Amino acid sequence: MKTLFLALITFLTLTSCQNNKKQNKEKTNTISEQTEEKKEETKTILEKIAYAHGYEHWPSVEKIEFSFVVNPGEQEMIRHWIWYPKNDKVTLVKENERITYKRDNIMQEFVDTDKAFVNDSFWLLFPFHLEWGVFNYETIEGVKSPIQQKESTKLIVKYPNEGGYTPGDRYDVYLDQNQHIIEWAYYPSGKKEPALLNTFEDLSNFDGIKINMIHRNPDTGFQLNFRNVSIN
Incomplete structure (x- = not known):
């Protein structure tokens, strides 16, 4: 017992x-x-967008390669970039030309190349640029996106009138419920009418970092693609 x-x-x-x-x-x-x-x-709306696209993986990135392709097809324009973010070393490969420079000390001869890199990398990693940039912004809920007429949150981004290569630019960014970008409208130097209106499509995952591989406007025929993307 x-x-x-x-x-x-x-x-x-x-x-x-x-x-x-x-x-x-x-x-x-x-x-x-x-x-x-x-x-x-x-988190701010900007942080939510960045992290929805894998921003937490950015500190471990050593090297990025990508091809920026406008008007895919017979008349396409291609710039291929190799970028080492930690030391900001950039190489442009275009046709038979290869240009390498450091962004922390840009000589006059590399300014045009750097303008092209800023443009192309801005398209590639726009969600991260929302974390890196200095600008004013506001959001409006329950807005129909212009092209696809989808219910979205509209983020209005206004860059300062001084500084950078294109001061005064404005972007109207349309977000889905997951804080992924579905469209944007670009207003150069704060103009009243957009110079460009396009989609963000084919969201692809590169070791946790998410990139839209296709941007287009069915009405105008505009299309911009990314190819040969690798992130290490």
Whole structure:
């Protein structure tokens, strides 16, 4: 009888420990989930967009290669870039030309090349540029996107009138419920009418970093693609 009693006490003790461990684990998971939810709530819309496209992976990126292709087909224009973000070394490969320079000390002879790189990399990583840039912004909920007429959040980005290669530019960015960009409208130097209106399509994953590979406007025939993308 004494042996049975001790065995029963041991069983109840083990069961109690297991239940406590389970409750503690569930409590820890709940706290962790609540912490993540709180972190998400405190993020700005710009941070939410950047992280929805894998911004947390950016610090580990050593090298990016991509081809910027306008008007894919017989009349296409291609610039291929090799970029080492940590030391900001850039190489342009275009037809039989190869130009390498450092962005922290741009000589006059490389200014036009750098303008092209800023443009092309801006298209490639626009969600991250929302974290890197300096501008004013506002959001409007429940807006129909111009091309696809999808329900979206409209983010209006206005760059300062001084500084950079294209001061005063404005972008109207249309976001879905996952903070992914579905379209944008570009207003150079704050003009009243957009110079460009296009989609963001084919969202592809490169080791956690998400990039829209196709941009187009069915009405105007405009199309811009990315090819040969690699991120290491």
